[in-house]
Amino acid sequence: MTQVVEFNSLKARTYSRLGQRGAIFGLGIFDAIGQNPNLVVLTADLATLSGLERFKNQYPDNFYNIGIAEQNMLGVAAGLSAEGFLPVATTYATFLSLRSCEQVRHYMGYMQQNIILIGSGAGLSMGFSGNTHYSIEDLAVMRAIPNIVILSPSDAGQAVKAFHAAVELKNPVYIRLSGGLNCPIIYKEEFTFAVGKGIRLKEGEDIQIIATGMMVHKALAIAEILAEKGVSAEVVDMHTIKPLDASIISRNKRMIVTLEEHNVLGGLGSAVAECLTLERNAPCLLRIGIEDTFLSPGDPDYLLEQAGLSVEKVVAKVENKLESLV
Numbered sequence: 001m002t003q004v005v006e007f008n009s010l011k012a013r014t015y016s017r018l019g020q021r022g023a024i025f026g027l028g029i030f031d032a033i034g035q036n037p038n039l040v041v042l043t044a045d046l047a048t049l050s051g052l053e054r055f056k057n058q059y060p061d062n063f064y065n066i067g068i069a070e071q072n073m074l075g076v077a078a079g080l081s082a083e084g085f086l087p088v089a090t091t092y093a094t095f096l097s098l099r100s101c102e103q104v105r106h107y108m109g110y111m112q113q114n115i116i117l118i119g120s121g122a123g124l125s126m127g128f129s130g131n132t133h134y135s136i137e138d139l140a141v142m143r144a145i146p147n148i149v150i151l152s153p154s155d156a157g158q159a160v161k162a163f164h165a166a167v168e169l170k171n172p173v174y175i176r177l178s179g180g181l182n183c184p185i186i187y188k189e190e191f192t193f194a195v196g197k198g199i200r201l202k203e204g205e206d207i208q209i210i211a212t213g214m215m216v217h218k219a220l221a222i223a224e225i226l227a228e229k230g231v232s233a234e235v236v237d238m239h240t241i242k243p244l245d246a247s248i249i250s251r252n253k254r255m256i257v258t259l260e261e262h263n264v265l266g267g268l269g270s271a272v273a274e275c276l277t278l279e280r281n282a283p284c285l286l287r288i289g290i291e292d293t294f295l296s297p298g299d300p301d302y303l304l305e306q307a308g309l310s311v312e313k314v315v316a317k318v319e320n321k322l323e324s325l326v
Contacts, residue, residue: 006190007157007161007187007189007190007191008189008190009188009189011157012155012156012157012185012187012188012189013185014027015027015155015156015157015159015160016155016156016157016182016183016184016185017181017182018051018156018181019156019179019180019181019182019183020120020153020155020156020159020177020178020179020183021050021051021118021120021159021177022051022156022181023156023157023159023160024118024159024160024163024177025041025050025051025052025055025090026051026054027160028159028160028163028164029041029055029088029163030055030058031164032163032164032167033059033062036086036167038084038085038086039062039085039086039088039167040062040063040064040080040085040086040087040088041055041062041063041064041087041088041089041090042063042064042065042066042073042076042077042080042087042088042089042090043063043064043065043066043073043089043090043091044066044067044068044069044070044073044090044091044095045065045066045067045068045091046090046091046092046120047063047065050090050120052090064076070091070095070096070099070100071099071100071102071103073089073091073100074089074100074103074104074107074108074115075103075107077089077107077113077115078103078107078108078111078113078115081107081113081114081115082113086114086116086167087114087115087116088115088116088118089115089116089117089118090117090118090119090120091119091120092119092120092121092126092133092135093119093120093121093122093135093138093176093177094119094121094122094126094132094133094134094135094137094138096117096119096138096174097119097135097137097138097141097142097174098137098138098141101141104117104142104145104148104174105145108145108147108148108172109145109146109147109148109172110146110147112147112171112172113172114170114171114172115172115173116163116166116167116173116175117172117173117174117175118163118175118177119135119138119174119175119176119177120177121133121134121135121177121178122135122138122152122176122177122178122213122261123135123136123178123179123213123214123261123262123300124136124261124290124295124300124303124304124307125178125179125180125214125300127295127297127298127299127300127302127303128297128298128299129297130297131294131295131297134295134303136261136262136263136290137262137263137266138174138176138262139152139176139241139260139262139266139267139268140262140263140265140266140267140270141266142174142242143241143242143266143267143270143271144266147171147172148172148173148174148242149166149169149171149172149173149174149195149240149242149243150173150174150176150240150241150242151165151166151173151174151175151176151195151239151240151241152175152176152178152212152213152238152239152240152241152268153175153176153177153213153239154186154211154212154213154214154215154216154217154237154239155183155184155185155186155187155216155217156179156183156185157185157186157187158186158187158191158193158237158239159175159177161193162175162193162239163175165193165194165195169195176213176241178213178214178261179213179214180300183214184214184217186201186216186217186220186237193239195240195243196240196243196244196245197240197245197248198210198236198237198238198239198240198245198248199236199237199239200234200235200236200237200248201216201220201235201236201237202220202223202233202234202235203234204223204232204233204234204235204253205232205234205253206231206232206233206253206254206255207226207231207232207233207234207253207254207255207256207257207318207322208233208234208235208236208249208250208253208255208256208257208283209222209223209233209234209235209236209257209258209259210236210238210248210249210256210257210258210259210268210272211235211236211237211238211258211259211260211268212237212238212239212241212259212260212268213260213261214261215259215260215261215309216235216237218259218309218311218314219235219259220235221311222259222311222314222315222318223235225311225315226315226318226319229315229319231318231319231322233257234250234253236248238268241267241268241271242271244271244272244275246275249272249275249276250283251279251281251282251283252283253283254283254284254322254325255283255284255285255286255318255321255322255325256272256276256283256284256285256286257285257286257288257318258272258285258286258287258288258289259288259289259309259314260288260289261289261290261304261309262289262290263289263290263292264287264288264289264290264291264292265292267289268289269285269287269288269289270287272285272287273285273287284321284325286317286318286321288308288309288314288317289307289309290307290309291307291308295307
């Protein structure tokens, strides 16, 4: 069993400075391997960029740099899993989900090999590298493959908790990491992280905002602005995309809003919509994400603005939709 690591405000700030990727590979993974000596890390030529140099030097026998050969990395990971190791395979989210899709489907979905995939640079955080590197389809691809758990943490501290949960799960897992260094802190003190159980961060009466990843921080800011305008918004951190926590989705609000740094097709919004179709009198659903298009390269804030995912633009979308319901 992986020892539960104490979480507090100091840890939260430390993790935040490192970002989600750095928090896992710079700190969290050392707690895990201390309790799981069969844990091995594989990367597709991203050791330095993933913050894995210290791990590579300290545990050389538990580290494999496969090179820019993502499909082969999944094949090696599957072989290691079959021999009793716990492989953690990491590269950019777009390459894990798209270039390696067939291998993920066969080895993790069909064969159910116990592999943890960590996709970094998800969403728009790799926007400067262009459309080849940012990842707005990964949730849709991974959701369509049976037997894979999908985690999308909202801050760096939660990313570490998600990783430890994945180690204990003994199930194929995809962890989606987004944002960069000095990422916003959602959880400042100890909190409970349970796979498949969303977290209600703020109570509200009128609408429910269900967000995932880096959009959770924006959802809280959006709720504050809406409160000033007389709209009471509940905020939910849906850190597990699959299996989705259907029980936390409101049935009695005027409207449900989903907010994600992903294509509006196939991600969180689609998962929530699928749940609501089973309800006789479901609330109105507003899905907010990237509108099934490619964006012009730029820094993440520029891309978020371009995609209509800035706080101001999301507030406007929510207000417009509420007005149409009157």
